[in-house]
Amino acid sequence: MSYSRRNFIKGVIAGGAVATSAGYLFRGSGPLFGQTSAPGSVERLVTLNVNGQTRRVDVLKQETLAMTLRYKLGLTGTKLGCDRAECGACTVLVDDVPRYSCSVLTHTVRGGRIVTIEGLARANGALHPVQQAVVDEQGFQCAFCLPGFVMAAVGFLKTNATPTREQLAHGISGNLCRCQDYDKILTSLMRGAEYLRRSTT
């Protein structure tokens, strides 16, 4: 058999024991991670800037930002809808830019400012203007896509604070809503843009 799977597994087993990760998803105790550190490769213990806080995390090399947030840092507001960069539920801001956190290796954003849905509201609990607008307009139905949409909108509004409805639709077009409540979502996020302008002037 020349298929690589078996050989790969053999290779991994030969790789030897590894340190355990602190999180849930990749917490395994066994030798199966193959997480030996070749010279020059990334260090597993990293410092992340999430929602304005500095967090030390043990991150596997193949770990995505969504997994780190959800399973290492307890930030479950970031949802996984497809885990394949297609639905946008996992959208977070990295240096103000909306990214699919399911398709970002955590190691590649070590130096970035990461903001999730949990980091939008102020410390006193006051909602971010876009969040407030969603509440006021009763945006979203099942709301599983909500965090991703809101983060995409917040990111987009940093580049265009006065969008038309069409422009905003383009800005949040990387997010799917299966309730297909697009009209009301757009209405609430347009209201959010308005609140945001008001709050900054």
Add this chain to the structure above:
Amino acid sequence: MGILTWGRNPWDQPILTHISWDLFWASLFAGVAFFVAHAGYMVFSTHRKRHASETDAMEAARADLPPRIVRHSGVARAFHWVMAAAMFTLLLTAFLPIAGVKFAWVTWHWTAGLVLTGSIVFHIVHATVWLDFWSIWVGPADLPELRAEVLRELGHEVPGPRPGKYPLGNRLYHLVIVLAALGVVASGLVMMVRVRTPFFTRNPYLFSDATWGGTYVLHGLAGVALVGLVIAHVYFAVRPEKWWITKSMIVGWITRRQYLEHHDPDRWAVNAGPEPRA
């Protein structure tokens, strides 16, 4: 080194995909190794050659024969060279990409394959109807010749039988190449269903995965065998002591002297007659 390459079909069942391409390298190596070995051997070989005086005597005795004796008709030669061209095209288009030279080879390959098939079909018909069909085959009758050849090789003086039209080595080679070529042609014709040709709708689902696997392996084994065989063939063709045979495949005739020196006139009877038309 594995002999076969396996994959997994969409149902996760193991399927044969083709032979290991290591076999190509092995065959190439074997072919080259053979010619190196044989050439080296020939340098020191004690192979007994007929004395010139013997041949002179025979030639004198058979002055009735024309000075040039037709060995290969024009049609037979045309077949041989068309087939050779097809075979080289096939081998090059098959194995250059494996060796790392990438180009669009598929159409060349199957076109050459069709030419080869056509030429073989022609050859079979031609040989059956117009030629001495059995002259090229090997049979029990050839055992004394084999023995004589081996003894001569060992430096003995043997009167024993001489070859008819085709020397024994020639005929053995023909036998092997017939097997390989039939294998490669039969499997290749079936495989044409898997590529796009003007002849029929492409249908890789004509057979089951397992049947296709077998077909690919047969094609691969036969094709790889041809690599070594062709090397050996070319090697012999260019050897000095065989050159007269090669030349006959180009010009069509051999000299009366060559005829008498290398062949057994009883096994390859040539009528006295006029000059051959080249």
Add this chain to the structure above:
Amino acid sequence: MAERLIGRNYTPPDLVAKVTGRARYAEDFRADGMLFTKLLLSPMPHARVRRIDASAALAMPGVKAVLTADDLPDLGGGERALTNEPVYAGEPILAVAAVDELTAAEAIERIEVDLEPLPFVTDPLDSLRPGGPNARLEGNAWGAPLPGGQGPGAPAPLVTLKWTPQDFAEADMGRLPMGKPLEEWAYGDLDGGFAGAALVLDETFVVQSTCHHPMETRSAMAYWQNGKLFIHASTQSVAQTRGNIARWVGMSPSDVMLICEYTGGGFGSKGGGAVSSVIPAFLSRKANAPVMMRITREEESYIGRARTNMTGRARIGFAKDGRITALDLYIVQDCGAYGPLGDHRSAGLAASLIYQPPAMRWRAVNVITNTPPRSQQRSPGPMQANGIIEPVITKAARQLGVDQVQIRRMNSPEGKAAFGPAAGPGGQRAHVTSAFIKQALDRGAAQFDWEARKARAGQRQGSKIRGVGVAVGPHGAGSIGFDSIMTIRPDGRLYVQSGVGNLGTHSVIDLARVAADVLDMPWDKVEVIWGDTGKHLPWTCMSVGSQTTHAMTRANHAGAMDTRRKLQEIAARDLGGSPDDYDIGGERVYRRGAPGRGLSYAQAARRAIELGGKYDGHAVPEDINPMTKESAASLVGLGLMGIAKDNYPRDGVTYSFVVGFAEVEVDIETGKTTLIDYLGVGDVGTVINPRSLLAQIKGGSCLGIAHALFQKAVVDPRYGVTLGDRFHYSKPLSILDVPASMKADALDIADPETPVGARGVGEPPVGAGYGAVLNAIADAVGEDVFRRAPVTADIVLTSLENGRRMHDPLRAHV
């Protein structure tokens, strides 16, 4: 006096949790020592497991347990979470629990499963061909429901049905073969109807299957404590899923604690939960640790349910003026690997209802194939009926020179319109509770500026042609007979228990507003308790089939009326007079004409506790469901308990309707259709939550629009494997595929057969969107350009290019 809450917009209390990311869905829960599971899926569409060798996997460090079908109870032949005879590619065969997903996945790669391939079929018509393969060893089609079975999913026998070669004679011409049906009904004079028709059309249409694909997959987490199962799963019905889980696990419902405060969508795929959710439950018991099962999107494509596809043939007779004289409908439904599904029956009834043919015959075959299992998907049946029949109506209207709105208006039901066969006990036909479709068509036509848009339809500018379309989407919109529990407690607040799934329709909260209105309670003093069977919920309908608004407004109305009566009784008992002398208002119950004589709700609640008996839940009505009784028992003594079953009378079957209007632009050089404008008008009874209602109409319409334009499910016929397991293959609608502003409206005419007047709305817009867009495309480029959906660019372009339809006429799953 508080303002009436019904019909007003408000902010549901769960929204802040949703916008801050605090709302927790099934995969958001964690437990100490939690393990993870991964599934081994069948690569074959039909096979038998001969042998499983998991020894190498079990020997791996970190692997805690392997679960196979042998560990699961038999469910009477019904679908189980794991199987030894997979009947579709992607069906789970076993599950591994390990310390993390990576280990579990690597363990699965070390498991040897020896599968024996069995015959399979992916296209329903192939299974009906002479000698065609059967999807299951036992047969290839579901027969008519067993006696007493009614409704979708009614139990039916599995039979083998093959049609004759003669039956397939017309298949080559693209017409659905109509061999022996397994179910049929008829009413009226069908032959007479056709004989008297000025125009008879006979058309075949293929309605595609699509996966539900809620944003939240059916992930679940489970653990055991003191013999009780705690399970976090995603469901459309908290109340009714508990019993299902108990049955799937083989335990008592009262030992199942189901927690599901938030559901990330379901659309019918999570009606009563998901059978796969018991995998972590069993693994948790085996491994003695909590187990999380994250279902990937690819797995959701297989186990996540899909709409039944149908190939339908409709022969319809029309009078000169467009009135339908007869309808002969034949449906071949593809149930996927399990079932039975009843969409084909709902489709037949819906056709009978919205087109009101005086004579109709419905025949159907309910085939099973080795494709992913189906379940009801938002508008199960009626949407497919819209697809099969709308193109025929549109073609007839064009040929007869009748306006598209008019032909639908003249054929639409009105008032207590009859529909379906004469199947009642006295041989009478069923009728709806009410229908105001004509008003909806009139209002919509005016709002959509139908005449002006119609005037430019068919005109060409450059390569673009516009077209307009209209369709009526119907659906059953309400069940009856569910329970409600509420308590007024000594703190003066009203606590309403809600067993509704919180899947985004807001009805989980909305429907408590009925109780608040009845009791004249300010909204800020109402607490809704939901999402956890440990919180003592009443027997509630599933949030499927647009029934919740109707069913639970009635139940909550009944519960609130019971509360009100008890308030009056307590007041009369303490303050004299008869209960009827008392009125309520301002959070008080008081003597009519003497507002000063009365009790505050808080006082009444304390008195109820003192009085006990029926007042604080010690005694409950006989007719309520055992689950409601059990919940009431846990709420005893907390305050004044209102508890009742919905026993309100209802004359007729409740249906809702949405009329969809669409304008499209088709680029005839690319075949691409763009939706320019859309309006949906609902005839859905009294409006409870206007903003939510309009969102339902638009969102539901969008699902239909996506079905018209591009959404699909694709199966490779050779290997029987799903190909469209990614969103860019299956193509759910994006925000840029619809206009930036969509329009919706509702008539807000109360249904006379329910105390609150409200009917459901979730499903009807789907068929409206589907039919309206199909009709608009036909209006732009011709009715004969397509006979299948989705109507993608390739279908339009090749038809226009060749001057005739070129697409595969009958085949499913392209």
Add this chain to the structure above:
Amino acid sequence: MAVIRDPMPAFELFQPTSVEDAQALLRRYGAGAWVLAGGLDSFDWLKDRIKRPEAVVDLSGIPELRGVRARGDGLEIGAMTTLTEVVRHGVVRERYALLLDAAEAAASPQIRNQGTLGGNVSQDTRCWYYRAGWPCYRAGGNICYADTPESINREHAILGADRCVAVNPSDTAPALIALDAQMVIRAANGGERVVAAEDYFVGPGKDITRMTVLQPGDLLTAIRLPGAWAGARFYFEKVRDRQVWDFALVSVASAMVVGAGGAIERMRLAVNGVAARPLRLQAVEDLVRGRPANEATAAVAANLAIAGAQPLRFNAYKVPLMRNLVKRAIRGVEATTWAS
């Protein structure tokens, strides 16, 4: 040995800061190395557990691979520049709007925020049989599952098929060909070579397992846009099912310079979605030279464009679609003036 898709297998991760370091790593790991640009194509392969590299070399930390710089009378765009950065660049917007239109048509905003121009042109095909991990020609096997009498092949090739009928999915590729872009490649031995965009892509005849000329160890470092076509008359159109996150059924990109008399002086035209590589239609370019950019020219040219097309069972529409898009590229599209 059962198949499971998800989660990503373990690998070694490297984040070099220079091209030289990256190449040293690629040399060190050979066939076990995987180059990671934006990752949006890569993660699919990795999460599906079909590709299992030993080491992933993330290029995002190499500054010289990022950014848009002036070069001569044109531009040089680092291969790791994100599509969003390309789209927002002033000179691109002003002089190379063709690339802007093409890049904006790619996938979704989040993907454009992360996906790179180099990655976009180098991505693998989306043939769903191949991406499912089936052992087809492209995956090293000996069958094309997409070209059988039973295959569902609506998205597949009508031209240039050679056993494999997959198509190239890139949106920016045809635009770069139309702009006569040059691809700068650093070979494993450190040598640099520059190939024309149309020669960057390879069809299955030439190499059935690759989409581009990149060999193991090669890195695409930059894409150069010459000044020759800056500000030309551009046309880009991508026909797709969904307006977001969908690959082209067929796309067309062209740059045209029209003389004072209205005749086409020169034109470059490429289509994608019809073959395993984006096709530059040189015959069409030659044909239209000197002719007016009108319907008549377009019609002749478009028919030439589709010569030799061989549709499969479900993709015959691509022939007229390609023809019509080529037509549009030459004669343009009429604006509509509907009342609303």
